[in-house]
Amino acid sequence: MRKIFIYTITSPLHDTFSIESQSKIFLDSLGIDYTPKGEDFNDFGDSAESDLRIIFIRTGGTEELFLSKLQQIKKSKTPIYLLTWNKNNSLAASMEILSYLNQNGIKGEIIHGDSESVCNRISEICLEETHSATETTSALATENCIFDCDKFRSKLCGSRLGVIGKPSNWLISSNVNYNVVKENFGAELIDVPMEELLKRVEIVKDYEEVVEELKSGSFTSNCKNVNAVKNSFEGAAKIYAALKQMIVEKGFDGVTVRCFDLLTSVKNTGCIALSKLNSEGYIAGCEGDIPTALSMLVARKLLGVSGFQANPSYVDLSKGEVMFAHCTIPVSMVDSYQLDSHFESGIGVAIRGFMKNGEVTIFKVSGDFSRCFIEQGILLENGSSPDLCRTQQLIRLTNPNAAKYFLTNPIGNHHIILHGHCKEKLLI
Numbered sequence: 199m200r201k202i203f204i205y206t207i208t209s210p211l212h213d214t215f216s217i218e219s220q221s222k223i224f225l226d227s228l229g230i231d232y233t234p235k236g237e238d239f240n241d242f243g244d245s246a247e248s249d250l251r252i253i254f255i256r257t258g259g260t261e262e263l264f265l266s267k268l269q270q271i272k273k274s275k276t277p278i279y280l281l282t283w284n285k286n287n288s289l290a291a292s293m294e295i296l297s298y299l300n301q302n303g304i305k306g307e308i309i310h311g312d313s314e315s316v317c318n319r320i321s322e323i324c325l326e327e328t329h330s331a332t333e334t335t336s337a338l339a340t341e342n343c344i345f346d347c348d349k350f351r352s353k354l355c356g357s358r359l360g361v362i363g364k365p366s367n368w369l370i371s372s373n374v375n376y377n378v379v380k381e382n383f384g385a386e387l388i389d390v391p392m393e394e395l396l397k398r399v400e401i402v403k404d405y406e407e408v409v410e411e412l413k414s415g416s417f418t419s420n421c422k423n424v425n426a427v428k429n430s431f432e433g434a435a436k437i438y439a440a441l442k443q444m445i446v447e448k449g450f451d452g453v454t455v456r457c458f459d460l461l462t463s464v465k466n467t468g469c470i471a472l473s474k475l476n477s478e479g480y481i482a483g484c485e486g487d488i489p490t491a492l493s494m495l496v497a498r499k500l501l502g503v504s505g506f507q508a509n510p511s512y513v514d515l516s517k518g519e520v521m522f523a524h525c526t527i528p529v530s531m532v533d534s535y536q537l538d539s540h541f542e543s544g545i546g547v548a549i550r551g552f553m554k555n556g557e558v559t560i561f562k563v564s565g566d567f568s569r570c571f572i573e574q575g576i577l578l579e580n581g582s583s584p585d586l587c588r589t590q591q592l593i594r595l596t597n598p599n600a601a602k603y604f605l606t607n608p609i610g611n612h613h614i615i616l617h618g619h620c621k622e623k624l625l626i
Contacts, residue, residue, distance in 0.1 A: 200324045201249045202232040204281070205239055207267070209259035211542045212286060217256055224283050225254070227313045230320055243273025250324055252279045252309070258287025258509070258542065259458075261294045261368035277305040279323065281316070284521070285585040287542075289604075290509035290611040297371035297610050308605045310513055350567065353499040355384030358449060362441075363392030363456030365486035372610045374488040374565035383567060385495065387488065390444070392459055398440035399433075399464060408435035412470065418538040418550050420584045427539055427547055430466050434547040437464070438471035445480055451498070452481025454491035460546075467546035469525045469588075476504040477530035483507055484526055489565040490612040496563060497616055501623055504528040505561070505614035506553075510604050511586050518598025519578070520560075522615060523587040527551035531617060541587045550588035552580045558593055559616040561624060562609045571609055573600045574619045591615060 204225065208217055225232065232252075235241075242251060251274055255264070271278060280295060282288040292308050299306040309319050365372060376387045412431040417424050437460065445453060452475065457468040468484060475482035481498060483491035490507050497505045508522035525541055525548035532551035540548045558577045563570040574596045581590030593615070595601055 202230060202252065202320065202324070203235050203249060204232050204252050204254055205235045205242065206237055206254045206256055207260045207263050208237070209257040209263070209542070211259055212257045217286070220285065221254065221256055221283075224313075228317045228320070229313070230317055239267045239270045242267075242270050243275075250279070250320075251276065252281050252320070254281040255288050255292045255295065256283075256286065258291045259368050260291045261298070261370045264295050265298075265370055272304070277307060280306060280308045282308060282310045284512035287509055287511065287523075287587070289511055289513065291368070293510065293604060293608040294369065294371055294611040296606075297608050300607055301371055310605055311515065315515075350496065351382070351384050354495065357385040357451045357495055357499070358388060359385065359481060359488075359491055359495060360388050360390045360444065360448060360450045360453040361486060361488060362390045362395050362453050363459055363486055364389070365454075365488060366456055366458055369485060369487055369610065372487055372489050372565060374492075378566055379492070385492070388448070388450070390448075390453075392456060392463075395440060395444065395455070396463055398443060399436050402436050402440045402443060405432070405435040405439040408438055408470075408474070412537065412547065415535070415537045418536045418582070418588065420582065421538045422544065423539065427537055430539075430546045433464055433466035434470040437466060437468050438474050441468070441471050441475060441482070442480075445475070450480075451495060452483070452491065454481075454483035454486050454488060456486040457484045461540070461543050465545060467525070467540040467543075467548060469540060469546065469548040472526040473528055473549050473551075476526075476528035479504070482526075484524075485612070487610070487612050489563060489610060490614065492565065492567075493561055493563045493614045496624070497561060497614060501616070501620055503616060504530055505616050506531060506589070506591075507612050508589070508591065508615055509587065509611050510608075510613065511590070513601050513604050515601050515605070518595045518601045519592060520595065520601060520604060521581065521586070521590060521592050522613070523581070523590040524612075525549060525588045527553070527589040538588050548588045550582070550590075553577060553591065553617075555579065557617075557619045558591075559618065559620045559624075560593065560595075560613050561616055562613045564609050569609055571603060571613070572621050572624055573597060574621050
């Protein structure tokens with residue numbers, strides 16, 4: 199039997215003690231004999247060829263940490279196995295990492311599911327005579343996604359998106375060539391320094407109406423510090439007013455914001471701002487994710503609707519179900535909503551929206567428009583787990599087999615949830 203070594207990668211934003219205790223329970227539940235190696239990857243390539251090395255991606259925001267260890271990891275000359283669980287955006291980070299590995303011709307696989315399925319897959323890998331990750335293909339992402347480039351160009355031509363503060367460091371597979379986007383699809387991407395937004399936040403006016411709106415809202419039952427959230431209302435409203443002012447003055451169709459920088463600079467988040475802007479018909483993406491903002495732009499131009507930018511957090515292949523979660527759903531998409539702090543940091547104001555159960559479409563285009571993923575499904579329920587971003591949606595895909603895409607060849611981590619079944623309108 200091959201020896202199993204489990205290494206871990208964890209974002210510093212999360213509580214270390216809590217993550218350690220929860221992950222030990224999870225790993226012990228798998229019923230496998232393993233050796234914990236922690237965060238030290240110095241010996242990753244030194245173990246015997248017959249040993250199995252697994253990297254447990256315990257939280258979101260770990261993609262850049264993974265890249266910092268990749269040269270050492272590659273010394274093992276074996277497929278890279280990414281273990282995930284249904285907490286803390288673990289799957290979302292693993293999808294971004296796997297997307298990067300696929301782009302660079304490096305074999306990898308996400309090991310994901312309940313304890314039994316994870317244990318079974320690890321056992322299968324241990325019994326394999328050769329190191330070969332599960333064969334993957336882009337077919338699931340492209341088989342029904344033929345672009346009418348002329349239609350896209352006619353709709354997107356003249357669009358202007360502001361990229362405020364550059365993409366977040368962890369979006370390692372989501373790079374975009376600005377010139378290609380403009381030349382092929384007529385959409386212009388304009389960089390805006392984060393400093394410009396921060397200066398506007400300091401001096402902006404006409405935000406009191408948003409503060410009053412927030413004061414009338416209710417809070418989630420999981421909210422740990424209601425007073426801290428209330429004290430963040432004014433700051434959240436200023437971020438909204440500053441972003442809207444920028445969009446109008448610069449003639450943008452919308453923006454994508456490196457929003458995690460706001461946690462340290464103004465001790466607040468852009469969640470409320472992005473939710474409201476999307477509801478008003480602007481494009482408003484988070485984490486500076488350009489492909490996702492372009493996906494939102496396509497939906498707005500072709501369908502005239504807002505979308506919900508969300509991370510897949512859990513995939514059940516047996517049922518074809520995916521749990522999506524994020525903190526910025528447009529209020530125009532929900533029947534009701536509640537307020538809480540931002541999930542990862544516990545800072546500022548975020549939103550938990552409750553969208554009506556029923557037909558939805560999941561959509562994502564790659565940054566060069568060479569691939570897209572479009573699948574229809576049914577929103578089964580809105581979740582309320584304290585271990586995920588505030589808005590949580592359990593969706594059953596119409597084509598259950600399409601769920602494999604998220605674990606084999608995803609287009610980054612963020613995807614767009616749209617009301618209704620609109621696949622045909624997005625394709626030829």
